[in-house]
Amino acid sequence: MKIGIISINMFSKGLxxxxxxxxxxxxxxxxxxxxxxxIxxxxxxxxxxxxxxxxxxxxKKICDNMEKNGKKELDPDNWQRFTELRDEYQALYNERERRYDKFQNFIDTNYIKTDKIYDADLLEVEDPGFDCYICCTDVIWKKEPGFGFDRGFFxxxxxxxxxxxxxxAASRGVYHSENEEDExxxxxYIDDIDAVSVREKFLAEYLRKNISQDVTEVLDPVLLHEKExxxxxxxxxxxxxxxxxxxVQEKAEATIEQAVKYARAHNLKIVEITDRPIKGxxxxQYTDVEVIYNYDMGIExxxxxxxxxxxxFTNSFHCCCFSILFEKELFVGFRMGDKVTHVLEMFDMLERKFERESDLINNPLPKTDYEKVKKIMAEKRKESSEFILNAIHAMENKEKQKKDYGWWKRRQTYxxxxxxxxxxxxxVGTFASVPGETRRFSSGSTEFTPERYAENDGMFKLLFNGFGYHNHxxxxxxxxxRIGKRWYWYLEDHTYVERTEYSENNEKYSPLKIFREGERIPFIPLNGIKGIVAEAIWEEGMNSFDVVYNGGRKSRKLQYQFDESKGTVFARNDLSVEYRMSEAGINDGTSELLNEHYSIPHYKCLGRKMRIKDNDKWYWYMADGSLKLIEPGTPETGERYIFKEESKIPYIPAGNVSVVVFESIWQPSVSAKCWHKVKKLVHPAKGKENE
Incomplete structure (x- = not known):
């Protein structure tokens, strides 16, 4: 059975x-x-x-970008944090190089590992090829602030x-779930692991109450070996x-102060090291104590x-582990979380913790009985070894029962x-009437993001294209x-390929799937979907549409004069009158608008307002050239564009315009022109009753 190990290994930011x-x-x-x-x-x-x-x-790159984008003033806390880290690592530039090289040499010399570097998002689509996976030790199960849970570590x-x-020996660390959904x-995630062991007692007790599997408390891997x-x-x-x-981690003032006092009292020099980027x-500040500081120290x-x-003197969990293994005079300072306390408690060494106010010189801590510790160590090592070896052997040559994970992934929204x-x-066209945000990118493209998220259930429908692209x-x-930082194209055969790898000329891949407007987005059987981009496809051409002239006022006195050889008049029982032209209009901005052919005695025509039908929805054409959705029962707001005599039908920024209606606007006036009265009623043509 091939086994792959996932853990925090060579990619620790603090080395x-x-x-x-x-x-x-x-x-x-x-x-x-x-x-x-x-590994x-x-x-x-x-x-x-x-x-x-x-x-x-x-x-430096982060700081340069913040300054360039004006975030220096908008986000002063992060600006201070990043500039401090930049300056600290600049001061340690050469020492950091040497420390990294020593770490990398240790890994290259001692690890059996994959050449390819994976992350949780790549593991969604690419299997490294092992039969069994082990997530191994340390704080791998916490919710990372700003990032969430690391699926790979689970x-x-x-x-x-x-x-x-x-x-x-998995650990949860300090950061726990923030809400019920997190928990x-x-x-x-843990309930899907076949054999569960953790490092800390409190996590073991919690999981035993909340998951179906047995949970075993085991030693950290560094303690599976004898000191030799x-x-x-x-x-x-x-x-x-x-x-x-x-x-490590915290500023550790108490640990540092107590170490200095102890060194003075016992005439010892201090060898200082940390994972923090601190020059010197x-x-x-302690000039009366000899200090050796080696930031570029290697693992050996x-x-x-x-x-x-x-x-x-330490507040580090693993420094405690090795000090116990090497039977050292150990002094343990404050550390957030329970892992340091846990390892001391496991070996009955809690008395080796001190407080800031402790007097270690006049009231020394009790001596550690390392004979007792070694007996506990041997027992715990046996239990831990049996857990991992028995778990692996139980899985060898045994078929795993298949599960359906789709239900969990269908819960995603993005x-x-x-x-x-x-x-x-x-x-922006008809998208302007959908709640959301529009952006124009430096590349030139425009993007609209609705407020409503899509559901990954295979039922969510794409919107109709609301953009207006002239002559297309x-x-x-x-x-x-997008999964993490990687983008994937959805293909015709319902597979997907990373955007950077896809080529239309590569016969290895199916063509990109072309989705119809209003088509459902298929269920995507992956975790961690961060978002979807529907990229418009265009063809050269122009929409044609029916052109309708509406009297704009329901009145028995409404009069009209149209050339009925070029269109049809519909005078309805509700007293409204429309003239529908036989020749379709073309959405290119050049079609001529007919002059006013309606009149009402004692009324003056102020012009016409325009509404359009696009994908079964009606929109007003506004004064700024935008479109506004007409919603029945909602008060009309905003200024509509008023068309005067001898105007042209403008280019309408919508992709599927089928009908354009011009409604006359009237104002009472004693000087209104007199036109001949309506002498006959023409019944609506079949199929046109509701236009």
Missing amino acids: NFACPLHNFAFQQFLLKNKIDNT ISYTPVYFNDFNLRHPYEYY LACSSLENKWKISY KTFLH FYYDFMKKPEEEHYLFLYY GRLQ EWLGYIRYADAV PIHYNSGVKDEVK VPAGWRIRF
């Missing part, structure tokens, strides 16, 4: 020493037990296009469906008689500094954007959808 180590330790444990496995090169959901070797370049991507799944998603395993490749430091200070470290050096230290598909300027008529839509 955290533990991330490459716990993957390496887990892989080596499986290999030691004759289980072949491969999947995987970037977390928050990674973006981060430059691991040169973070300065990454943050093994919840479409390409991994109906594959065997195991979690080993439903969290539990749904690490002796083989760690690097012994040149320094002797030192206190090792390693702090945070102990520069980090392990060596822990092993040979006289004392270790924004839908209607793009003009051309660089030429187009009119709509010919349908082609659809692309």
